[in-house]
Amino acid sequence: MSTVREGTVRTVRTPRIRRPGRLAAEAGALLIAAAVAFPLYWMVLSAFKPAGEVQSTEPLPWTLHPSLDAFRRVFQQQDFGRYFLNSLFVAGVVVIASALIAFLAATAVTRFRFRFRTTLLIMFLVAQMVPVEALTIPLFFLMRDVGDAVPGIGLNTLGSLILPHLAFSLPFAIWMLRGFVKAVPEALEEAACLDGASRSRFLWQILFPLVFPGLVATSVFSFISTWNDFLFAKSFIISATENSTLPMALLVFFKPDENDWGGIMAASTVMTVPVLVFFVLVQRRLVSGLGGAVKD
Amino acid sequence: MTLTVKEARAGGGRTPLTGARRVRPPSRRGSRWTPWLYLAPALVVLGGLLVYPIYQLGLISFLEYTQAQVSGGEPTSFQGLANYAELFGDGQFWQVLLATVVFAAACVVCTLAVGCSFAVLLTRIRAVPRLALMLAALGAWATPAITGSTVWVFLFDPDFGPVNRVLGLGDFSWTYGRYSAFALVLLEVVWCSFPFVMVTVYAGIRAIPEEVLEAAALDGASQWRIWRSVMAPMLRPILVVVTIQSVIWDFKVFTQIYVMTNGGGIAGQNLVLNVYAYQKAFASSQYSLGSAIGIVMLLILLAVTLVYLRLLRRQGEEL
Numbered sequence: 001m002s003t004v005r006e007g008t009v010r011t012v013r014t015p016r017i018r019r020p021g022r023l024a025a026e027a028g029a030l031l032i033a034a035a036v037a038f039p040l041y042w043m044v045l046s047a048f049k050p051a052g053e054v055q056s057t058e059p060l061p062w063t064l065h066p067s068l069d070a071f072r073r074v075f076q077q078q079d080f081g082r083y084f085l086n087s088l089f090v091a092g093v094v095v096i097a098s099a100l101i102a103f104l105a106a107t108a109v110t111r112f113r114f115r116f117r118t119t120l121l122i123m124f125l126v127a128q129m130v131p132v133e134a135l136t137i138p139l140f141f142l143m144r145d146v147g148d149a150v151p152g153i154g155l156n157t158l159g160s161l162i163l164p165h166l167a168f169s170l171p172f173a174i175w176m177l178r179g180f181v182k183a184v185p186e187a188l189e190e191a192a193c194l195d196g197a198s199r200s201r202f203l204w205q206i207l208f209p210l211v212f213p214g215l216v217a218t219s220v221f222s223f224i225s226t227w228n229d230f231l232f233a234k235s236f237i238i239s240a241t242e243n244s245t246l247p248m249a250l251l252v253f254f255k256p257d258e259n260d261w262g263g264i265m266a267a268s269t270v271m272t273v274p275v276l277v278f279f280v281l282v283q284r285r286l287v288s289g290l291g292g293a294v295k296d
Numbered sequence: 297m298t299l300t301v302k303e304a305r306a307g308g309g310r311t312p313l314t315g316a317r318r319v320r321p322p323s324r325r326g327s328r329w330t331p332w333l334y335l336a337p338a339l340v341v342l343g344g345l346l347v348y349p350i351y352q353l354g355l356i357s358f359l360e361y362t363q364a365q366v367s368g369g370e371p372t373s374f375q376g377l378a379n380y381a382e383l384f385g386d387g388q389f390w391q392v393l394l395a396t397v398v399f400a401a402a403c404v405v406c407t408l409a410v411g412c413s414f415a416v417l418l419t420r421i422r423a424v425p426r427l428a429l430m431l432a433a434l435g436a437w438a439t440p441a442i443t444g445s446t447v448w449v450f451l452f453d454p455d456f457g458p459v460n461r462v463l464g465l466g467d468f469s470w471t472y473g474r475y476s477a478f479a480l481v482l483l484e485v486v487w488c489s490f491p492f493v494m495v496t497v498y499a500g501i502r503a504i505p506e507e508v509l510e511a512a513a514l515d516g517a518s519q520w521r522i523w524r525s526v527m528a529p530m531l532r533p534i535l536v537v538v539t540i541q542s543v544i545w546d547f548k549v550f551t552q553i554y555v556m557t558n559g560g561g562i563a564g565q566n567l568v569l570n571v572y573a574y575q576k577a578f579a580s581s582q583y584s585l586g587s588a589i590g591i592v593m594l595l596i597l598l599a600v601t602l603v604y605l606r607l608l609r610r611q612g613e614e615l
Contacts, residue, residue: 022420029417029425033432039487040435042458043447059458101337108334120335122605127346129597131548133570134590137577138352139345141366167345170338199330228440230551235578247442247551261450268443279438280431286495 043272046265047071054262070266074253080267082242083249087271090158090245091226094165095219101166102173103181103215107203109174110181111189121178127171132164136235139164143236156240161232169222176221180214181207216285220278227275246271350594357587366583379588388564389572389589396547396568399478403546406486408539411493418498430495437491445555448484471557474565481552481566489545493538500534501527533611540604544597550574569593 046054048066053059074080109121140155143163147154153163184207192202230247237244250271253263279286357379364370383389414433418426439447452459454467470480504527512522550570553560560567560575567575569589577586 022422025417026421026425029421029429032414032417033425033428036429036432036436036487039444039447039451040439042451043443046450055456057455059456059461061458101341104334105338108331112331112334114328114331117331125605126598126601127342129544129601130346130350131570131590131593131597133548133550134573134587134593135346135349135353136574137356137583137587137590138349141352142345142349163341163345167341170342174338224438224440228442228551230442230554231574235574247440250442250446251555261453261456264446265450268446272439272443275438275440276435279434283430283434 040272040276043265043268046261047269049262051262054265070262071270073260073263074266074270079242080246080249080270083244083246084270086158086243087227087245088274090161090165090229091223093162094169094226095223097162098166098169098173098222099215099219102170102177102218103208103211104203105170105174106177106181106211107207110178111186124171124174128175130168132168133231135164136231139232140235155236156238156243158243160236161226161229161245164232165222165226165229169225173218173222176218177211177214180211184210213285216282220282220286223278224275227271353587353590353594356584357591359584361583361587363581366581375584379584383585383588383592388567392564392567392569392572393592395478395566396570399482399568400543400546400549403482403485403489403549404539404542406482407489407493407542407546408535410486411490411538412497412535414490414494415497415501418494419501433491433494436487437495439488441488441551442555444484444488445552448480448487449556452480472562474561477557477561477566481549481556484552484556485546485549489542493542496534496538497531500531504530536604536607536611540600543600547593547597547600 042061045061045063047070048068049063049070050065050067051069053063053065054070109117109124143153143155143160147157147160151157153159188206189202192206197206228247229245233245233248237248241248246267250264250267253260253267358375358377359365359372360375360378361372365372414429418429421429436444449471451457452470454460454469460466460468471477508526508530509522512526517525548570549568553566553568553571554574557566560571564572564575570593573586573589573593576582576589
């Protein structure tokens with residue numbers, strides 16, 4: 001699995017034929033990397049450009065006069081900080097709750113044999129395919145009705161964003177965690193049991209830490225899908241703008257006559273950078289997590 | 297120690313037969329309800345927020361449900377298949393359906409082609425360029441759909457975008473024409489979804505034991521033969537997973553179309569089913585028609601799922 005081993009084996013096997021080809025491949029890879037990263041570079045660059053340069057018909061790929069004006073505009077005029085915290089809160093609750101619930105469910109379907117187990121698994125798989133967007137209509141009415149009874153989770157509240165995302169991230173999370181829970185040897189459970197550990201003690205003190213890398217990989221997906229949400233925020237937060245999330249705040253800068261591109265790019269930067277940091281931090285776990293999940 | 301164990305047991309707490317459990321330690325017989333206890337939170341959430349709404353979606357698609365019924369001004373009335381008849385009798389629906397299928401197929405093919413070829417490229421290069429490509433891809437992956445959409449629209453802006461300058465296109469507007477607008481959205485979709493394919497396929501290639509490839513090479517197999525007869529079969533389960541995931545994601549594209557083409561393009565020329573359903577339901581208050589479109593999407597994706605399940609079965613995967 002290790003990079004070094006693979007590298008050496010490959011070089012030893014065909015040293016002379018590979019080299020010129022590999023240099024070309026490496027140059028190509030660097031070019032591709034630059035092209036893939038360019039939109040993000042342009043976003044950050046435009047966020048720091050002064051207004052005149054952003055709205056210039058001769059755009060330059062650099063700026064000599066970096067300015068924080070666009071960011072100032074974003075945070076002062078639009079109460080962006082509040083939207084940011086709302087987004088963070090919604091995504092945080094969804095990530096933690098779906099990780100815990102999915103962990104329990106994945107344990108149930110991998111370490112127990114019971115009736116309807118296969119049926120349930122197929123249902124989780126099918127649930128992943130449900131077009132979330134199609135459910136906006138019934139969910140809208142559900143949230144409206146629930147809101148009458150329990151004000152905390154009805155329309156116009158953050159709860160109306162948390163609950164649907166929890167439901168939509170669970171099937172995938174369970175499906176993905178299954179592989180990780182399965183990978184923990186049965187013998188470990190027997191040993192723990194012989195040593196007198198109860199089932200819940202085994203669950204939380206032995207299994208949970210072992211599955212944690214998998215939980216991280218899974219959480220990335222639920223975080224992304226929740227942080228990305230645009231449709232529910234647009235449909236469910238109708239009048240209570242103080243409960244809006246980042247995507248809606250971003251749209252404020254689109255204007256019928258002339259878009260405030262500097263503001264849009266600054267807001268986009270603020271919305272993207274936390275996810276980027278999160279991704280880079282969990283990068284290794286994500287890659288190995290995906291490997292683990294698909295290998296099963 | 298004893299205390300903590302006892303506490304933990306009290307927490308898990310429904311088995312007074314501790315003696316019996318000690319005799320048969322890994323027993324599953326004494327815990328017939330434990331799996332259901334573990335499953336309960338997931339089932340409650342999914343039942344309430346997925347199964348019930350699907351039922352509601354189906355129900356609304358058979359009712360007359362417009363603003364009058366929503367506000368309670370008029371009673372709801374059962375319409376049978378009238379909504380579906382109206383939908384299927386509308387030329388625009390078929391046009392949108394066709395556009396959705398073709399657009400999604402194009403996205404899937406491009407995403408897979410780009411993702412797989414970059415994954416192979418990753419295995420051929422040393423650590424530094426590999427890290428560069430990996431980080432760039434992670435960046436694209438991490439970008440929220442809405443910011444990706446705004447940035448790509450800005451890159452291709454007729455007045456202020458760098459792309460038209462570099463390509464010498466003057467003030468050509470990408471979002472004005474139907475096909476150029478779809479092409480622009482396709483580029484963005486491929487940009488933000490190829491990393492998943494690339495990373496997954498790369499992880500799959502890395503998981504193939506080096507010995508197997510060496511054995512094939514020693515037996516005199518060519519690179520192409522190794523790829524076709526050794527690697528491709530071993531990668532097939534992964535390729536199935538990424539293909540199905542891409543089909544599902546690309547078929548459901550909403551944000552990109554909505555933001556980049558401003559709600560479905562000029563005169564709805566860039567509508568896909570999702571956006572179409574949203575416009576019908578929330579912009580023109582025809583909730584029944586929107587729900588009928590939702591049911592059509594659900595059925596199409598269900599068909600895809602059944603194909604997926606069959607493929608899994610054929611690979612002999614144990615569920």
